[in-house]
Amino acid sequence: MKVGYISAKKIDEKYVGAVLIVDELGIPQEFKYTEPVSPTPLQKILYGKSLELYLTVEIIAKSLLKSVEQKPEIFLTDNISLVEASDQVYYVSPYGTSKLEQSQNLEPNECVIPLQNESLKLVSKSNLTQDKIEKLKKIMEEFDVMEPFQRLSKALEFVCRS
Template sequence: MIGYLSVKKIDEKHVGGLLVVDESGIPHEFKYTDPIIPNQLQKILYGKSLETYLHVEIISKSLLKKIENKPDIIFTDNPVLIESGENVFFTSSFIPSADETESSPEECVIPYGSSAIRFVSKQQISQEKEEKLKQILDQVDVLEPFQRLEKALEYVCRSSSS
């Protein structure tokens, strides 16, 4: 099982979702939060840290606790969210330059077609985890479920307005 964690700010509403799929990309579980609209006092008290606090502490961590099908690996499209848990990896596609090297033990770059996928974790990525990431890349398009998740979160925000 593979998890996809995303938190979005849509029309001043903060909403998060966690989609768990199998190796074929078929959804097995989807959890989401009700959209959160911070009040003026919260904006004043938290200042610039409000968004990070909401996205990591309130939304992401609560989603990770609620999930029943615990995935081996959880991908996120937001680097801040790697603070949410041990198996959370920020995932991004890029075209590496000839002199591009891995910059830290918390990061690994795996060739993927004509580009590469960069994985970043809050802790050192073990050889075993890197092999698991390579295996997942061989089986599925790791970025596509983020598109489904984003559409689902937009739907949740629109539905809450009705």
């Protein structure tokens, strides 16, 4: 099963994004990125606080999702705003074991998946079905789903500074 990773970041006043598709061993199958986007002073005025959301979701994430040739069922992101780009995008973050007792207070679009060494919290745009949760759990048990974010982050910094 292939898993997609999508990220968008602000680096040196530029916005850049990338998508990485990996196989079940974490080996890259596809990589696409956007050229860095520098908003103009007028755009900063007109968009105000919504500029970052507009650039990362509408301009960067949605174009990356359309551009991938291999279409994995699931995309994981380290930027919670990007879940707005598609129902296939899930925000994932470490969830401390001390918080596990609080996991009953989750929203219908959130879940916590306990693993051997840690727990991970997932947030999606829409409600999570049991079927989707089981697929996500299977992926997370097969390999370290957080590690590709480190590769993606380094790749984005490289793209932005090149």
